[in-house]
Amino acid sequence: MRAAVIEATNQLLLEQGLTGLTVCEVARRAQVNETSIYRRWGTRENLIIDALLADAAEQLPVPDTGSLRDDLIAYATALARYLTSPGGNALDRALASAGDDPATRRLRDQYWDARYAQSGQIAERAIKRGELPGTTEPRFVLEMLVAPLHFRIVLTREPLEPDLPTRIVDALLRGLVTAAEPRNRNGNRP
Numbered sequence: 647m648r649a650a651v652i653e654a655t656n657q658l659l660l661e662q663g664l665t666g667l668t669v670c671e672v673a674r675r676a677q678v679n680e681t682s683i684y685r686r687w688g689t690r691e692n693l694i695i696d697a698l699l700a701d702a703a704e705q706l707p708v709p710d711t712g713s714l715r716d717d718l719i720a721y722a723t724a725l726a727r728y729l730t731s732p733g734g735n736a737l738d739r740a741l742a743s744a745g746d747d748p749a750t751r752r753l754r755d756q757y758w759d760a761r762y763a764q765s766g767q768i769a770e771r772a773i774k775r776g777e778l779p780g781t782t783e784p785r786f787v788l789e790m791l792v793a794p795l796h797f798r799i800v801l802t803r804e805p806l807e808p809d810l811p812t813r814i815v816d817a818l819l820r821g822l823v824t825a826a827e828p829r830n831r832n833g834n835r836p
Contacts, residue, residue, distance in 0.1 A: 650676040651683060655697035660736045664750060667694065691753045698737070698757050705734065708765055714772035715815060721768060722791055722811030729799045730806055742800045762788055790818050 654675035658667045669690050673680040687693040705728045709720035728734035741754060766784035773782055794814050798804045 714777040717768045718815040726806045
Protein backbone atom coordinates (compact mmCIF):
# COMPACT_ATOMS: atom_id res chain seq x y z
CA MET A 647 0.00 0.00 0.00
CA ARG A 648 2.78 2.47 0.91
CA ALA A 649 4.47 2.14 -2.48
CA ALA A 650 1.20 2.76 -4.36
CA VAL A 651 0.37 5.81 -2.24
CA ILE A 652 3.88 7.26 -2.53
CA GLU A 653 3.87 6.76 -6.31
CA ALA A 654 0.42 8.35 -6.66
CA THR A 655 1.47 11.26 -4.46
CA ASN A 656 4.61 11.95 -6.50
CA GLN A 657 2.68 11.73 -9.77
CA LEU A 658 0.10 14.19 -8.50
CA LEU A 659 2.79 16.54 -7.21
CA LEU A 660 4.29 16.62 -10.70
CA GLU A 661 0.92 17.23 -12.31
CA GLN A 662 -0.71 19.60 -9.83
CA GLY A 663 2.01 20.94 -7.55
CA LEU A 664 1.89 21.19 -3.77
CA THR A 665 -1.27 23.23 -3.51
CA GLY A 666 -3.33 21.10 -5.91
CA LEU A 667 -2.68 17.75 -4.26
CA THR A 668 -5.53 16.25 -2.23
CA VAL A 669 -5.54 13.09 -0.14
CA CYS A 670 -8.82 12.12 -1.78
CA GLU A 671 -7.20 12.14 -5.24
CA VAL A 672 -4.13 10.25 -3.96
CA ALA A 673 -6.43 7.58 -2.52
CA ARG A 674 -8.33 7.30 -5.80
CA ARG A 675 -5.13 6.94 -7.84
CA ALA A 676 -3.53 4.50 -5.43
CA GLN A 677 -6.78 2.54 -5.17
CA VAL A 678 -6.84 2.67 -1.37
CA ASN A 679 -9.24 4.14 1.15
CA GLU A 680 -8.67 7.76 2.10
CA THR A 681 -8.97 6.78 5.78
CA SER A 682 -6.07 4.33 5.33
CA ILE A 683 -3.86 7.22 4.20
CA TYR A 684 -4.84 9.36 7.17
CA ARG A 685 -4.34 6.43 9.53
CA ARG A 686 -0.78 5.89 8.27
CA TRP A 687 0.38 9.48 7.65
CA GLY A 688 -1.95 11.55 9.84
CA THR A 689 -1.89 14.65 7.62
CA ARG A 690 -1.59 15.63 3.99
CA GLU A 691 1.70 17.37 4.82
CA ASN A 692 3.20 14.20 6.35
CA LEU A 693 2.22 12.27 3.24
CA ILE A 694 3.84 14.83 0.94
CA ILE A 695 7.04 14.92 2.99
CA ASP A 696 7.27 11.12 2.95
CA ALA A 697 6.71 11.04 -0.82
CA LEU A 698 9.27 13.77 -1.53
CA LEU A 699 11.87 12.19 0.72
CA ALA A 700 11.29 8.73 -0.76
CA ASP A 701 11.82 10.12 -4.24
CA ALA A 702 14.89 12.09 -3.22
CA ALA A 703 16.42 9.12 -1.41
CA GLU A 704 16.00 7.00 -4.54
CA GLN A 705 17.21 9.65 -6.98
CA LEU A 706 19.88 11.29 -4.78
CA PRO A 707 21.77 8.77 -2.68
CA VAL A 708 24.46 10.20 -0.43
CA PRO A 709 27.84 9.09 -1.83
CA ASP A 710 30.68 7.86 0.38
CA THR A 711 33.82 7.62 -1.75
CA GLY A 712 36.23 8.47 1.07
CA SER A 713 37.03 11.85 -0.49
CA LEU A 714 35.18 15.12 0.12
CA ARG A 715 35.77 16.38 -3.40
CA ASP A 716 34.64 13.13 -5.00
CA ASP A 717 31.56 12.92 -2.75
CA LEU A 718 30.54 16.50 -3.53
CA ILE A 719 31.04 16.00 -7.28
CA ALA A 720 29.06 12.75 -7.23
CA TYR A 721 26.23 14.34 -5.25
CA ALA A 722 26.12 17.51 -7.39
CA THR A 723 26.21 15.44 -10.59
CA ALA A 724 23.31 13.28 -9.39
CA LEU A 725 21.39 16.40 -8.38
CA ALA A 726 22.01 18.04 -11.77
CA ARG A 727 20.78 14.89 -13.51
CA TYR A 728 17.69 14.79 -11.28
CA LEU A 729 16.89 18.50 -11.71
CA THR A 730 17.10 18.21 -15.49
CA SER A 731 14.76 15.21 -15.58
CA PRO A 732 11.08 16.02 -16.16
CA GLY A 733 10.12 14.88 -12.66
CA GLY A 734 12.95 16.58 -10.83
CA ASN A 735 12.49 19.79 -12.76
CA ALA A 736 8.76 19.91 -12.04
CA LEU A 737 9.30 19.11 -8.37
CA ASP A 738 11.96 21.80 -7.95
CA ARG A 739 9.69 24.38 -9.55
CA ALA A 740 6.74 23.25 -7.41
CA LEU A 741 8.76 23.58 -4.20
CA ALA A 742 10.05 26.99 -5.25
CA SER A 743 6.67 28.37 -6.28
CA ALA A 744 4.64 27.03 -3.37
CA GLY A 745 3.12 29.69 -1.16
CA ASP A 746 4.20 30.84 2.26
CA ASP A 747 1.14 29.88 4.24
CA PRO A 748 2.04 28.14 7.54
CA ALA A 749 1.30 24.58 6.33
CA THR A 750 3.32 24.99 3.13
CA ARG A 751 6.18 26.65 4.97
CA ARG A 752 6.28 23.76 7.49
CA LEU A 753 6.21 21.26 4.65
CA ARG A 754 9.06 22.97 2.81
CA ASP A 755 11.10 23.34 6.03
CA GLN A 756 10.60 19.68 6.96
CA TYR A 757 11.63 18.55 3.49
CA TRP A 758 14.81 20.65 3.38
CA ASP A 759 15.73 19.86 6.99
CA ALA A 760 15.50 16.14 6.25
CA ARG A 761 17.41 16.44 2.96
CA TYR A 762 20.19 18.47 4.59
CA ALA A 763 20.40 16.02 7.48
CA GLN A 764 20.97 13.21 4.97
CA SER A 765 23.29 14.99 2.56
CA GLY A 766 25.12 16.76 5.39
CA GLN A 767 26.77 13.42 6.11
CA ILE A 768 29.17 14.24 3.28
CA ALA A 769 30.61 17.20 5.20
CA GLU A 770 30.39 15.43 8.57
CA ARG A 771 32.54 12.56 7.28
CA ALA A 772 34.99 15.05 5.75
CA ILE A 773 35.33 16.80 9.11
CA LYS A 774 36.09 13.45 10.78
CA ARG A 775 38.71 12.70 8.11
CA GLY A 776 40.30 16.11 8.61
CA GLU A 777 39.43 17.36 5.13
CA LEU A 778 37.39 20.24 6.55
CA PRO A 779 37.91 22.24 9.73
CA GLY A 780 35.89 21.15 12.76
CA THR A 781 34.07 24.49 12.73
CA THR A 782 32.53 23.79 9.32
CA GLU A 783 28.73 23.79 9.23
CA PRO A 784 27.62 20.78 7.12
CA ARG A 785 24.34 22.40 6.06
CA PHE A 786 26.16 25.51 4.85
CA VAL A 787 28.47 23.37 2.70
CA LEU A 788 25.47 21.69 1.05
CA GLU A 789 23.59 24.97 0.62
CA MET A 790 26.59 26.41 -1.23
CA LEU A 791 26.84 23.26 -3.35
CA VAL A 792 23.22 22.96 -4.45
CA ALA A 793 22.21 26.63 -4.67
CA PRO A 794 23.80 27.31 -8.10
CA LEU A 795 22.04 24.26 -9.56
CA HIS A 796 18.61 25.23 -8.18
CA PHE A 797 19.22 28.85 -9.22
CA ARG A 798 19.76 27.85 -12.83
CA ILE A 799 16.79 25.47 -12.93
CA VAL A 800 14.25 27.69 -11.19
CA LEU A 801 15.30 31.28 -11.85
CA THR A 802 17.48 31.63 -14.94
CA ARG A 803 16.50 28.38 -16.66
CA GLU A 804 20.02 28.11 -18.00
CA PRO A 805 21.32 24.67 -18.96
CA LEU A 806 23.45 22.72 -16.52
CA GLU A 807 26.66 21.99 -18.37
CA PRO A 808 28.21 18.56 -17.69
CA ASP A 809 31.27 20.11 -16.02
CA LEU A 810 29.24 22.48 -13.81
CA PRO A 811 29.20 20.19 -10.74
CA THR A 812 33.01 19.90 -10.81
CA ARG A 813 33.43 23.65 -11.29
CA ILE A 814 31.09 24.37 -8.37
CA VAL A 815 32.86 21.88 -6.09
CA ASP A 816 36.31 23.21 -6.90
CA ALA A 817 35.21 26.81 -6.28
CA LEU A 818 33.46 25.78 -3.07
CA LEU A 819 36.44 23.89 -1.68
CA ARG A 820 38.90 26.67 -2.41
CA GLY A 821 36.57 29.11 -0.71
CA LEU A 822 35.97 26.94 2.33
CA VAL A 823 39.63 26.33 2.99
CA THR A 824 40.44 30.04 2.66
CA ALA A 825 37.48 31.15 4.79
CA ALA A 826 38.43 28.73 7.57
CA GLU A 827 41.98 30.07 7.94
CA PRO A 828 42.55 31.94 11.22
CA ARG A 829 42.07 35.71 11.23
CA ASN A 830 42.97 38.38 13.75
CA ARG A 831 40.56 40.91 15.29
CA ASN A 832 40.73 43.10 12.21
CA GLY A 833 39.69 40.21 9.94
CA ASN A 834 43.16 39.84 8.46
CA ARG A 835 45.16 36.65 8.28
CA PRO A 836 48.18 36.63 10.62
